[in-house]
Each structure stands twice: as structure tokens, then as C-alpha cells.
Amino acid sequence: xxRNEQSEIRLEKLQKLREKGIDxxxxxxxxxxxxxxxxxxxxxxxxxxxxxxxxVTTAGRIIAIRKHGKSAFLHIVxxxxxxxxxxxxxxxxxxxxxxxxxxxxxxxxxxxxxxxRTRTGEITMDVKAFDFLAKALHPLPEKWHGLKDIELRIRxxxxxxxxxxxxxxxxxxxxxxxxxLRGFLNDRGFQExxxxxxxxxxxxxxxxxxxxxxxxxxxELYLRIADELYLKRLIIGGLDRVYEIGKNFRNEGIDRxxxxxxxxxxxxxxxxxxxxxxxxAEELLIHLGTRLFGSQEIEYxxxxxxxxKPFQRFTLHQAIQQYTRLxxxxxxxEGLKEYCINxxxxxxxxESYWKxxxxxxxxxxxxxxxxxTFIWDYPLxxxxxxxxxxxxxxxxxxxxxFIAGMxxxxxxxxxxxxxxxxxxxxxxxxxxEMGDADTHQMDHDFILAMEHGMPPTGGMGLGLDRLVMLxxxxxxIREVILFPLTRLKx
RNA sequence: GAGGGUGUAGCUCAGGUGGUAGAGCAUCGGCCUUUUAAGCCGGGUGCCGAAGGUUCGAAUCCUUCCACCCUCACCA
Numbered sequence: 164x165x166r167n168e169q170s171e172i173r174l175e176k177l178q179k180l181r182e183k184g185i186d187x188x189x190x191x192x193x194x195x196x197x198x199x200x201x202x203x204x205x206x207x208x209x210x211x212x213x214x215x216x217x218x219v220t221t222a223g224r225i226i227a228i229r230k231h232g233k234s235a236f237l238h239i240v241x242x243x244x245x246x247x248x249x250x251x252x253x254x255x256x257x258x259x260x261x262x263x264x265x266x267x268x269x270x271x272x273x274x275x276x277x278x279x280r281t282r283t284g285e286i287t288m289d290v291k292a293f294d295f296l297a298k299a300l301h302p303l304p305e306k307w308h309g310l311k312d313i314e315l316r317i318r319x320x321x322x323x324x325x326x327x328x329x330x331x332x333x334x335x336x337x338x339x340x341x342x343x344l345r346g347f348l349n350d351r352g353f354q355e356x357x358x359x360x361x362x363x364x365x366x367x368x369x370x371x372x373x374x375x376x377x378x379x380x381x382x383e384l385y386l387r388i389a390d391e392l393y394l395k396r397l398i399i400g401g402l403d404r405v406y407e408i409g410k411n412f413r414n415e416g417i418d419r420x421x422x423x424x425x426x427x428x429x430x431x432x433x434x435x436x437x438x439x440x441x442x443x444a445e446e447l448l449i450h451l452g453t454r455l456f457g458s459q460e461i462e463y464x465x466x467x468x469x470x471x472k473p474f475q476r477f478t479l480h481q482a483i484q485q486y487t488r489l490x491x492x493x494x495x496x497e498g499l500k501e502y503c504i505n506x507x508x509x510x511x512x513x514e515s516y517w518k519x520x521x522x523x524x525x526x527x528x529x530x531x532x533x534x535x536t537f538i539w540d541y542p543l544x545x546x547x548x549x550x551x552x553x554x555x556x557x558x559x560x561x562x563x564x565f566i567a568g569m570x571x572x573x574x575x576x577x578x579x580x581x582x583x584x585x586x587x588x589x590x591x592x593x594x595x596e597m598g599d600a601d602t603h604q605m606d607h608d609f610i611l612a613m614e615h616g617m618p619p620t621g622g623m624g625l626g627l628d629r630l631v632m633l634x635x636x637x638x639x640i641r642e643v644i645l646f647p648l649t650r651l652k653x
Numbered sequence: 654g655a656g657g658g659u660g661u662a663g664c665u666c667a668g669g670u671g672g673u674a675g676a677g678c679a680u681c682g683g684c685c686u687u688u689u690a691a692g693c694c695g696g697g698u699g700c701c702g703a704a705g706g707u708u709c710g711a712a713u714c715c716u717u718c719c720a721c722c723c724u725c726a727c728c729a
Contacts, residue, residue: 168698169663169680227689234686251686268679282687305664305678307690312664314721326664368729389729415728509726521729545729563729573729601728624729650720 164300173300176265185262185295192273192294198222203243205278209286213278221246221288222273222296224325225266226303235263236287239272240325247287248274254291262295269299317647330642333635336455337643340631341408343454344428347447353404353430358393360386360410366609367391367548369601370413373423386412389624390429391548392609395577398431399617406430408627419639420569422647426627431577435621437560440574441537444564444623445472448535455634463567463633466533474535474564479524482538486528491520499523513599517542517557532565541575547587547603549575550619571630574623581613 164170180187192198200221205212212219223239223246233252238245252260254276266272276290304310309326316323316330323330345355363382365372367389375384390407397405411427432439448470452459459470480491489502499519503510508526511518520542532538540552541561549559560576578584588610591603631643641647 167663172680229688229691230685231688231691232685234688236688236691238689247689249687253686281689283689285687285689287687302663302679307678308665310664311666312660312721314660315664317721322664370728413728416726418728419723421728512727570729 169302170300173267173298176267177298177300180262180265180295180298183262187295187298189294189296192220192222192296194292195220195222195273195275195294198273201243202239202241202246205246205288206244206286209278213280216277218275218277218291219288220273220275222271224299225268225270225272226325227306228263228266228268230263233260239274247281247285248276248290249281249287250290250293254289255293259293262293266295267299267302269301269303271296271299313641314649317641318649320645333631333637333643334645336635337631339455340451340634341627343451344408344447344627346454347450348406348430351404351443353406353432354402356394356397356402356405356407357409358387358390358397358407360412362387364604364606364608365389366604366606368411368413369545369603371415371601373412373414388413390427391622391624392606394429394431395617395620395622396609396612398433398577398620399612399615403433403618404431417648419641420629422628422640422644424648425640425644428625428627429622430625431620431622433618433620436576436619437562437574437621440621440623441474441476441562441564443621444537444572444574444625445470445474445535447625448566451630451634461634461636463636464638466567468534468566468633470535474537476537476539476562478539479520479541482528482532482536483520483524486531487523489523513594513597515544517544521545529565529570530568533567535564535566537562537564546575547591548578548584550578550580551583566633569629569632570626571633572623572625574621577617577620577622579613579617579619581610581617584613585610 177187198220200219202221202223205219205221223241225237226240226245227238229236235250237248237250239248250260250263273294273296274288274290275292276288279287279289281287304322304326310316310319310322316327349355361375361377361384363384365385365388368391370388372385372388375386376382377384388411390409390411394405394407406429408426408428410424412424414423415421417423449459449472452461452470461468477485483489483491487502491499496516496519499516500510500514503519503523506527508522511522539562540555540558541549543551543557543559546559546561549561552558552560562574563570564572578587588603588605592605595602628640628643631637632640635643637643
């Protein structure tokens with residue numbers, strides 16, 4: 164155990180309680196017997212309970228103690244809120260009142276008493292009996308500055324949650340958002356499914372995977388980087404509308420928009436295309452805003468963001484033209500490179516035409532897309548799973564949705580031609596041979612599935628953590644993930 | 654991976670140009686039966702992130718390392 168002066172003192176108190184025959188960690192409260200109320204319902208039912216002067220019981224963690232000699236006020240908290248309790252020597256008896264000496268901030272106690280209001284009007288329990296439920300051996304962080312150190316907040320999230328109320332709020336929003344998302348999709352006939360996280364081949368995105376090994380089967384496995392290929396197999400299997408809310412893992416850098424494990428919502432709808440996906444995205448965001456806050460407007464990082472149909476739309480080349488005055492349709496690769504050099508954009512490792520376009524977009528356009536904006540019609544080269552756009556050889560039916568400069572959704576009319584899919588994968592293999600590290604793997608099993616017939620399908624992936632960031636007004640992905648990855652510390 | 658920054662008591666933070674460590678809360682002792690940042694009186698806090706070095710003397714200067722933060726790079 165980690166020890167210091169304060170924990171030593173608490174250990175001594177614990178020892179003294181044991182010497183007095185009091186169990187500091189009883190399975191159930193010996194005097195109070197049964198915990199009947201959460202603090203929230205004591206407050207809610209206060210009028211009734213105080214008028215009848217009936218004895219009620221509750222329990223919680225001590226977060227404040229104010230001693231006044233032969234009486235003391237404590238505040239306890241549970242998941243429903245905070246309650247003040249008033250402990251008096253003449254109510255609990257001299258012997259029990261002395262036990263206050265062994266009570267610390269952080270301890271859990273059970274209480275029995277009568278509800279009343281203090282002189283200042285605060286709802287309070289006049290305690291008749293109490294029990295220790297669990298002794299805390301370390302103090303809580305300081306009461307009004309709380310826990311600020313970001314590293315400590317993440318490593319000791321339990322303290323962060325106790326001490327910083329806005330943190331709890333963020334995770335409530337996260338929970339509610341997921342609930343409303345499920346409701347929205349279920350109402351539209353989508354079936355929620357689970358597909359494998361451990362995969363013998365990875366795919367559905369460009370990213371470096373985590374690798375692992377199964378002992379009994381002596382098999383190399385990857386942690387999935389996307390759910391896509393399995394969900395499409397389900398579409399082929401006749402589950403016309405499916406979705407998954409799942410953890411994905413990408414072995415890449417960490418910053419305020421990226422955590423190595425993150426949550427992705429992927430949904431697929433047969434007999435739909437990317438236009439339908441865009442409409443679904445619009446409706447979903449409006450639905451979430453309305454259910455969470457009763458509003459189609461949210462504030463993120465000081466910007467008011469409005470969700471109202473239709474969201475603005477640009478094709479990729481329109482967007483680039485608008486923000487850079489560069490007409491990519493009439494610019495050769497040399498022209499793009501020249502633009503990058505003149506505008507201090509570092510060229511990508513693989514200097515292909517569309518990779519450079521993507522880079523220019525990331526630098527010069529994306530950060531300025533504050534209001535919800537669809538960017539339409541992406542290059543074929545970086546979209547091996549999307550259907551070609553009619554009449555455009557190098558474009559596919561794909562869009563991404565940007566809000567507050569963040570990519571929050573990515574959707575396409577799914578490629579369902581197995582011959583085309585096979586040649587796309589082959590193209591990816593050639594790119595890999597040419598030195599592109601993140602290319603799509605060849606997946607014969609997936610192609611075989613598609614060869615049995617796949618309906619035209621619209622598919623969309625939504626970054627759930629980023630949605631939560633938006634709706635919770637959180638500046639970093641670490642604020643919306645309970646336990647972001649950190650290094651192990653001695 | 655590169656550059657910048659941070660690391661001092663359980664928590665939040667001070668500690669110009671090197672002289673051996675401070676505040677508030679918490680904690681400990683005392684007084685106090687309606688307080689709520691309770692109050693009043695008194696006390697102890699510490700491997701100054703780690704290891705080396707310079708120096709009579711290092712929290713402070715130098716080197717290396719560790720962790721974290723920010724920017725960039727990487728990255729559907």
C-alpha cells in the first residue's frame with residue numbers, strides 16, 4: 164500500500180475501530196440494518212418524510228465534516244446527490260459520538276434519522292444512529308480546487324469522478340447519447356449486432372493494427388480497425404439493416420482527437436445509397452440534439468453549431484476551390500506540389516495526386532468546416548470499398564461529415580461488385596509493394612461472400628467519441644473516454 | 654520521431670540572480686450543539702520526478718533519463 168502520514172493515521176483509526184469491536188468493512192450496517200433510501204429520494208420526498216417524522220435510513224460517502232464540539236455536520240454523497248446530516252451527541256449517545264474521532268472524509272457510512280430543515284433551510288437528516296460501512300485509507304483531493312492535474316485525473320479517474328462534478332456530467336451525456344442513438348436506429352428497423360474484434364485479417368479502413376496471438380490455435384490475430392467487412396457479410400446474409408457500436412483499435416499516434424482504442428458506430432442499410440446516408444446523418448444529429456438538450460443548437464468551443472436540414476454540401480473540389488482558390492480538376496500533380504511548397508504544407512510520404520489533394524484538404528479546408536458540412540465525392544484511389552460514381556472514372560460515391568473541424572462521419576454507397584472489389588484489393592496490394600504502408604489487405608473470404616450477391620447498400624461510420632465531444636463540449640477525446648491509454652507507472 | 658513546456662506536502666500552488674523549503678485546504682492537539690470554503694488557538698508535514706555533475710554549498714546551474722502537457726510529424 165502507498166503510505167504517507169495521512170494514510171498511517173487512517174490505518175491507526177481503523178485499528179482502533181477493530182479494537183472497539185467495530186468492523187470497518189461490514190457486509191451490512193449492524194445498527195442501521197438496511198439502507199432504504201438514496202439521498203436523492205430523501206430530498207425528493209422531504210415534505211412527507213419530515214412531517215411524519217419517521218425514521219429513515221440512507222448511506223453514502225463522507226465528503227465534508229464540520230465539527231462543533233458535541234455536534235457535527237457532515238455532507239455525504241451517493242450517485243443521486245448530496246445530503247447534509249447532523250450528528251448530535253445527545254441523539255446518538257456519548258459512546259457512539261466518540262466514534263466521530265475515527266471518521267474521515269472519504270469513508271462510507273450508513274445513517275438512520277429524521278428529516279428536517281436547518282435554520283438556513285437546508286434539508287438535513289437528524290441522525291439517531293450510524294454505522295461505518297467502509298473506511299477510506301487515503302484523503303480525497305482538496306475540496307474546492309478539486310483534482311486538476313490531467314495525468315492524475317486520468318490515472319485516478321475514480322477520484323476525478325468523486326471530486327469534479329462536470330466529469331460525471333460528461334459521462335452521463337455519453338451514456339444518454341448512446342441510448343438515444345440506439346433508439347433512433349432501432350426505430351428505423353436497424354438490428355444491433357456484435358462482430359469479431361479479434362480478426363485474422365483486418366480491413367475496412369487504412370490504419371496500422373494491433374497484433375496479437377492465439378495460443379491454442381497458434382494463430383496471428385489483429386484487433387479490428389473497423390467493423391465494415393463483417394457487417395457487409397451480414398447484409399449479404401439478408402440482415403438488411405444492421406449496426407454495431409464497437410471498440411476499434413488503431414496502432415497510431417495519440418492526440419486530442421485520437422485514442423488508440425475508440426468507439427465507432429457503423430451502420431449499413433440495404434437498398435440505400437450515400438444520399439440516404441446523408442439524410443440519416445442529418446436526422447440523427449437533430450435527434451440527438453433534441454433528445455439531449457431539447458435544441459438543434461449546441462455550443463462547442465465557443466462556436467454555436469446549428470443542426471438544421473439540409474447541412475451544407477460541397478464536393479471535394481468545390482471545397483478546395485473555395486478555401487484555396489485551387490482548381491484541382493485543372494491542376495496537375497506538379498501544380499499541387501507547388502501549392503504545398505508555397506503554403507508550407509509538408510508533402511505526404513507517398514506523393515500521389517490524391518494523397519496530396521487529401522493533405523491540402525486536411526490543412527486548408529477541414530479546420531474551417533465549423534457548421535455541419537458534407538464533403539461529397541471522394542477519390543477512388545483512397546476509397547477501395549466504395550462504389551464508383553457514374554461518369555467519373557476516379558471518383559466514388561462517398562462523403563464525409565465535418566463539424567467543428569472534426570471528421571465525425573464517413574459514408575458511401577458500398578461497392579457490391581465482387582469483380583471490381585477484387586481488382587480494388589489487387590490495386591491496394593500493388594500500392595503496398597510500392598511502399599505505401601497503410602493499404603487494404605486482400606480478403607478472399609469477403610470477396611467470396613460478395614460473389615454470392617450483395618444488394619446495393621448505403622453504409623456509414625460515425626466516431627462516437629467525437630460525437631460525445633461535440634455534445635459535451637469537451638476539448639479532448641480523453642475527456643470523453645473514462646480510461647484513456649496511459650503508460651503503466653510504478 | 655522533432656521542438657517547446659511542466660514535474661515542490663495527500664490536493665491546489667508560491668519559491669528574482671545558488672545559502673539548505675512556504676501558503677491555503679487536508680491532517681494532528683485544544684475550545685465550540687444549526688454549520689456549510691464554519692470559526693478561534695497551537696503543532697507536524699517533503700527522496701523539491703530519478704540519477705549523475707559543477708560548487709564550500711543545488712529545488713534553483715549543467716548532463717542524462719522518466720512521466721505528462723502543447724505544437725508539429727505520423728494517422729480515415
